[in-house]
Amino acid sequence: MSEAKLTPITNRGVERTETKKEYLTACIDWVQITVKNATPETICEEILGIKYDIMREDLRAGIQGARSVCSHGDIRILEHTGQNEYIGHQLLMAGKGCREFENHLVAQGIDWFQFFERALKFDINFPRIDLAIDDRKTYFKIATLRTMAKKGQCVTRLRLGVGHDSFDLSEGDGLGDTIDFGSRSSELFVTFYEKNHEQATKFGNDEKRKERWNRYELKFRQKKAVLVVQELIKSRDVYSVVMPILNEKIRFAVKDSADSNKRRWKTWQPWGWFMQDISKLQLKMEPMERNYPEFYAWLEKYIAPSLKVMQEIDRITGERNLQRLIDESVLDRKHEDMIERFIRQYEVFNTQDRLALNTKTMNEDVIYLRNAIHLLENTELLPSELSMMCRRFYFVFHDYFMKEQRKTKEVMETERHLNKMSQAIVHHMLDNNWGVVKDQLFASFRALLALIERNSRLEIVG
Known part of the structure; x- marks a missing residue:
């Protein structure tokens, strides 16, 4: 949707379906807490509200100045190595970890505001807190903001601005626009980008590029992170945090050649509509x-x-x-969906090992690959589950190329490509880079499935 086609917010006679459909929502997207004078068990049981005995050793790399100790999925506890101002432990939840933790918040009957209140009862500090705003209406195009900023139409107190786009080197296709405000090392850093393109690239699904989805991230560090948490607890909303910051720090304006003072320029209308809807912004929890x-x-x-x-x-x-x-x-719709989802996952995770490869039909390979692709795209998987999928992919991959008699150029190139991918996946597994493992598995499954479907003379059943 172009900026000119947006319905004015001031049209009071029109029912705003966008509000009902929640086109604009916010979520907590990064939580990093330093905890002093507390053991990992205390952090789990009393701050997180998670049983310590379900945590497991975290073999992933740590962060600067801290080594990994234990984790539950992407909810991680790290231990300082003694090179930092705050000696103790770090509680770290990136985006995925926040979504996982929201399951525990729901189970405990509390929200993020109450969690922060509970955490502040301990000797803690907040090195970083991120708020993410998801805009599925797309009030404006990121490329338009970049162009306006280059023309001096961004009224801001942040000194550094960076705009860039990504593209596919082999095809030249655009992979999304980004504009950054401020320095990544400062206490406030803001980035606007096209989330639909990021998701399409991550999962190799070009259909996602057609979705309307911008993301606006506000990253707070040190003193500003502490102030944000205090304001969230006090106001019990995100509007009171986001609105003043954007009002004070960033505004896009219509250039007035007759006035050299940019602060007197009129606000660009799409930005005005966006800021007015920010007043209705709600903090959402999206448990994984x-x-x-x-x-x-x-x-x-x-x-x-x-x-x-x-x-x-x-x-x-x-x-x-x-x-x-x-x-x-009595099972409701949520339970029925759970049954359907679990059956699909069971079929993928519990397929018998292929001891007699030559008895496997091409149709079964295709069904397995399709199920695995769906699972990788829609489900958060544990490292043990990804390891299992790697092992089964190896069987399907080598079985197909052993049987395939038509050694066309496409077949040979795909075989070489997947061999390299398999080797890379093994290295990433050894380094515990499970996010990369998942993405590369997804790409490999898709490449093999596409080749099988193109070359197979069998009727494929879905």
Whole structure:
């Protein structure tokens, strides 16, 4: 949608469907807390509200001045090496970790504001907090902001501005625009970019480029991070944090050649509409869905003992209360979706190892690859699950090229490419770069599936 086609916010007679559909939302996208005088167990149990015994050793690289200690998914605890001002532990949650932690917040019946309140009861500091605003209406194009900024139409107190775009070197296709405000090392850094292009590149899915999705990230460090947390707790909203910062720091204006004072220039209308809708901005939680292996592990560790107790009581008393509870439970749409999702994941994760490769049909390969691609694109996977998928990909990959008699140029080039990808994946696994492993697995599955579907004479069933 071009800037000129946006409906004016001041049109009071028009019902704003955008508000109902929540085209503009905010989320916590990075939380980094330094905790002094507390053990990892205390941090887990009393600050995070997570049982310490479900944490596992974190073999990933640490961050500057801190080494990894333990983690639950991407909720990480690190230990300072003694080279920093704050000696103690770091609690670190990047974007994915924040989404995972929101599952725990929901389970505890609290929100981010209450979590920050709880954390402040301890001897802590906030090195960094990020707020992300997702704009699925796209009030403006990032490229337009870049052009206006270069023409001097950005009224800002931030001294440094960087605008850039990414593109595919082989095809020359654009991969998204970005504009940065401020220095990455300063206490406030703001970046606007096209999230749809970032997601399309990450998952190799060009359909995502058609979506409307800009992201505006505000990254706060040190003193400003502390002030942001205090304001969030005080106001219980993100509007009171975002609005003053954007009002004070950034404004796009219509150039007035007759007035040399840019601060008197009129606000560019699309920016004005955006800022007025910021007043309705809500902090959203988007808990990351638990996958089947995680669900099974949770059931086994926390629920199964209670079920066993109930089963034993029924055995002794001759009752059938446990079965009655199960039979009388009502499943809603959320549970039905969970069943469907878990069955799909079960089929991928529990496919029997291929001991007799020559008995496997081409259709089964295609079904497996399609399921794996869907899972990689839509589910957060544990390192153990990604390792399993790497192993099974190896079987499918080598089986296909052993059987394929038509050694065309395309087949040979794809085989060489996937061989290199397989070697790279192994190296990233050894370095615990699981995000890279997932992205490269996704690209490899797609490349192999495309080749099989193009070259196969069989009727593919989906």
